Amino acid sequence: MSVEIDPQELGFVRPFTTEVSQNLKIRNPNSTPVAFKVKTTAPKQYCVRPNSGRIEPGKEVEVSVLLQAMKQEPPLDAKCRDKFLVQSVAVTADKEFTNTGSIWQHVDDADKASVQEKKIRVVYLQQHGLAATSTPLRSSTTGINGA
Numbered sequence: 001m002s003v004e005i006d007p008q009e010l011g012f013v014r015p016f017t018t019e020v021s022q023n024l025k026i027r028n029p030n031s032t033p034v035a036f037k038v039k040t041t042a043p044k045q046y047c048v049r050p051n052s053g054r055i056e057p058g059k060e061v062e063v064s065v066l067l068q069a070m071k072q073e074p075p076l077d078a079k080c081r082d083k084f085l086v087q088s089v090a091v092t093a094d095k096e097f098t099n100t101g102s103i104w105q106h107v108d109d110a111d112k113a114s115v116q117e118k119k120i121r122v123v124y125l126q127q128h129g130l131a132a133t134s135t136p137l138r139s140s141t142t143g144i145n146g147a
Contacts, residue, residue, distance in 0.1 A: 003029075005025070016074065017071075019068060026055060026061050028059055036052060038065075085118070
């Protein structure tokens with residue numbers, strides 16, 4: 001069972017010498033409950049709360065993603081290669097457990113094909129909100145209607 005993710009990529013705004021957080025919404029558009037789990041390629045750099053859980057039909061969960069403070073600011077042109085993976089699976093009668101950790105243990109052992117996955121990229125943003133690799137917008141000297 002697939003979930004809907006908003007936003008499609010996580011943009012963290014500088015400076016990174018202090019903790020920076022972003023929220024990720026995971027929505028269940030299905031008619032059955034789903035269990036979700038959030039993984040990252042850089043587990044020492046991020047704190048994700050909650051990193052797993054259950055979402056009832058038509059409901060959503062807000063997940064807080066915290067980028068830990070860095071010792072020094074990365075270069076302005078540094079491209080972030082970090083990614084997140086949101087896994088989800090339908091909670092059917094055979095997967096009803098008291099905690100979500102048990103669901104994932106059961107799924108990992110039995111039926112990996114039933115797991116849906118969505119990838120989320122991480123981008124570093126300047127304080128004014130533009131991505132570090134983007135070019136500034138040029139203002140046009142042309143007026144309305146090309147005058």
